[in-house]
Amino acid sequence: MQTSNTENTTMALSAGPPDDGQEPLYFIRLNRSEKIQHLLLMISFVVLVITGFMLKLPETIVQKIGPVGETLFFYRSLLHRIAGTVMIAVSAYHLFYLALYEAGRRWLVDMLPQFKDLKDLIQNLMYYVKLRDRHPEFDRFSYMHKMEYWALVAGTTLMSLSGLLLWTEWRWSKFVLDVAAVVHGMEAVLACLAIMVWHMYEIHLKPHKSPMDKVWLTGCIDEAEMKEEHPLHYQKIMADSALQHIYIVRPPR
Amino acid sequence: MAMRVKNRTLKRLGAFAIWLALVLVAHSQAYASDVGNCLLCHKYPGLSRIDENGKYRLLYVSEETFNRSIHAKVQCEGCHTDIKKIPHDPAKKVDCLTQCHIIEPTSEQKFSHKGVEEFLEHSVHGRYDKNGNLKKFAEDLPTCKDCHDNPMFRPLSFFKRVRPGISDAALGRCRVCHSKDEFIYRFYNHVTTRLHTTRNPKNIAEVCARCHDNSELIARHGLSFKAVATYTETFHGKSAEYLSERVPDCLNCHVKKGQSPHQMLSYKDPQSSTYKDNKLAVCLTEECHPSAGAKLADYNPHPNFDRKQNPRQFYFTAFFILLTGGTLLPLMLVMFLDLLRTMFPHASLLRKK
Numbered sequence: 001m002q003t004s005n006t007e008n009t010t011m012a013l014s015a016g017p018p019d020d021g022q023e024p025l026y027f028i029r030l031n032r033s034e035k036i037q038h039l040l041l042m043i044s045f046v047v048l049v050i051t052g053f054m055l056k057l058p059e060t061i062v063q064k065i066g067p068v069g070e071t072l073f074f075y076r077s078l079l080h081r082i083a084g085t086v087m088i089a090v091s092a093y094h095l096f097y098l099a100l101y102e103a104g105r106r107w108l109v110d111m112l113p114q115f116k117d118l119k120d121l122i123q124n125l126m127y128y129v130k131l132r133d134r135h136p137e138f139d140r141f142s143y144m145h146k147m148e149y150w151a152l153v154a155g156t157t158l159m160s161l162s163g164l165l166l167w168t169e170w171r172w173s174k175f176v177l178d179v180a181a182v183v184h185g186m187e188a189v190l191a192c193l194a195i196m197v198w199h200m201y202e203i204h205l206k207p208h209k210s211p212m213d214k215v216w217l218t219g220c221i222d223e224a225e226m227k228e229e230h231p232l233h234y235q236k237i238m239a240d241s242a243l244q245h246i247y248i249v250r251p252p253r
Numbered sequence: 254m255a256m257r258v259k260n261r262t263l264k265r266l267g268a269f270a271i272w273l274a275l276v277l278v279a280h281s282q283a284y285a286s287d288v289g290n291c292l293l294c295h296k297y298p299g300l301s302r303i304d305e306n307g308k309y310r311l312l313y314v315s316e317e318t319f320n321r322s323i324h325a326k327v328q329c330e331g332c333h334t335d336i337k338k339i340p341h342d343p344a345k346k347v348d349c350l351t352q353c354h355i356i357e358p359t360s361e362q363k364f365s366h367k368g369v370e371e372f373l374e375h376s377v378h379g380r381y382d383k384n385g386n387l388k389k390f391a392e393d394l395p396t397c398k399d400c401h402d403n404p405m406f407r408p409l410s411f412f413k414r415v416r417p418g419i420s421d422a423a424l425g426r427c428r429v430c431h432s433k434d435e436f437i438y439r440f441y442n443h444v445t446t447r448l449h450t451t452r453n454p455k456n457i458a459e460v461c462a463r464c465h466d467n468s469e470l471i472a473r474h475g476l477s478f479k480a481v482a483t484y485t486e487t488f489h490g491k492s493a494e495y496l497s498e499r500v501p502d503c504l505n506c507h508v509k510k511g512q513s514p515h516q517m518l519s520y521k522d523p524q525s526s527t528y529k530d531n532k533l534a535v536c537l538t539e540e541c542h543p544s545a546g547a548k549l550a551d552y553n554p555h556p557n558f559d560r561k562q563n564p565r566q567f568y569f570t571a572f573f574i575l576l577t578g579g580t581l582l583p584l585m586l587v588m589f590l591d592l593l594r595t596m597f598p599h600a601s602l603l604r605k606k
Binding site: 193 | 485491494495496497545546548549551552553558563565566569570573574576577580581584585587588590591592593594595596
């Protein structure tokens with residue numbers, strides 16, 4: 001049954017416009033701006049995690065560093081603020097990008113949760129426990145992508161706000177600071193775990209992605225992967241020449 | 254029989270000879286403060302006994318260490334006043350308020366710590382309340398030796414920058430007028446040790462923690478939290494843990510500047526430095542946060558995130574723990590299922606039916 005299902009998909013897909021010649025097709029998942037945004041976010045995130053969780057190191061370990069520790073922790077606090085500023089700037093740029101760029105607006109529209117996502121989630125779970133033979137077909141962003149993206153948006157908002165409050169602590173009341181300190185610390189744990197567990201699995205550990213999904217560097221995936229992971233988007237692109245212009249790249253000869 | 258007597262006499266003679274030799278050797282090494290020659294016996298590292306309560310007592314006195322302590326010039330008999338003869342009976346506990354043999358140079362009277370008693374009795378640690386009645390559980394309240402041991406000199410160096418240690422440059426300036434090195438070192442140590450605390454903030458916190466982190470004592474005296482454990486949660490406490498000397502310890506906030514640390518008052522006392530109207534002044538000192546705003550007084554130097562005292566933090570923390578667990582555990586389950594499905598793509602519950 002599974003085989004026939006795959007055949008059906010393939011047949012449906014081949015109904016799209018014929019590609020010229022034997023050239024392999026590549027589909028853009030992240031454009032240049034998005035790649036740079038991701039890169040800056042990634043670097044600032046890693047720096048923030050390291051410099052932030054340094055505060056949670058047991059004192060006995062830090063004592064072993066010796067007198068360098070004080071200098072180290074001075075730069076820790078400086079770096080944390082620099083990385084925080086970078087992350088906030090990238091997030092602010094991202095909002096700007098979503099609103100003012102054609103590609104950004106497309107991103108936002110494709111990222112909006114729909115009823116289909118809930119259906120996909122349920123169907124995917126059924127697929128996992130083998131109550132279905134095929135996983136649901138995803139559009140440009142699957143429900144997982146949307147969950148991770150919106151979790152990131154919420155998390156970054158919380159972290160930025162609470163971080164800025166803590167940074168300007170002399171302005172705020174005890175109530176605000178108490179809450180900000182708890183939120184900043186706990187949301188950091190949540191974000192860090194989410195990245196270490198979820199992102200790590202999706203990008204590095206998943207059998208056909210391991211050792212690393214290179215899309216964050218190349219920005220594109222090949223036709224086979226596109227058909228497997230984003231069949232609905234693939235069909236849309238193949239049926240629309242305007243979309244082909246946006247999403248299809250041909251490798252330089 | 255005669256043989257036996259002879260043997261015993263010989264043994265006694267031998268023992269006496271050894272004792273005599275020890276006395277002579279020991280005497281030649283004894284410091285000025287050991288006039289009574291106590292180190293004759295107490296210099297032996299193994300000198301110890303099990304006392305009547307079955308407690309192991311080490312009676313060894315390290316001469317080298319003692320000579321570096323603040324009390325090095327005080328004779329043993331100055332504090333151990335009950336010892337009049339050698340060998341002596343089990344000694345009584347030292348009373349710090351006794352008059353010792355040192356002459357206090359400004360008054361030229363015999364020196365004593367007696368004055369401290371009054372400060373202590375009027376402080377929150379005093380054993381009597383305002384009406385002169387013995388407080389409840391007064392036996393828990395600290396006396397001298399609950400906080401103090403014989404402290405070591407902790408000189409301060411001012412050459413180019415302030416740090417613990419001896420400044421050779423300063424010693425050089427002393428030598429311009431004073432020739433006796435022993436005096437120079439002692440005077441330098443005596444003065445500069447007192448220019449800062451004899452303990453660093455971490456050690457001071459440890460002293461207070463002996464009682465103020467003891468759950469039993471906290472409950473019995475109606476205190477609201479572990480003072481040092483909560484202090485350690487703050488930047489002050491963290492830096493203190495890192496052996497920083499630039500952060501406030503317990504005494505910096507709980508003792509009014511310029512007063513005896515023994516005069517510690519309850520935060521409910523309007524005279525206290527930690528009284529709600531006086532708190533800000535503690536933070537705004539020149540050394541700490543001179544330009545800070547009035548809101549700094551809201552700062553909680555003893556954050557304790559339990560439900561009773563800080564419900565906000567407690568519920569926010571609980572919410573995030575639930576959120577984190579509630580997100581990650583199902584996520585990990587989904588990942589596990591995804592992995593299984595990828596590894597065994599052809600298996601199906603449907604097909605088996």
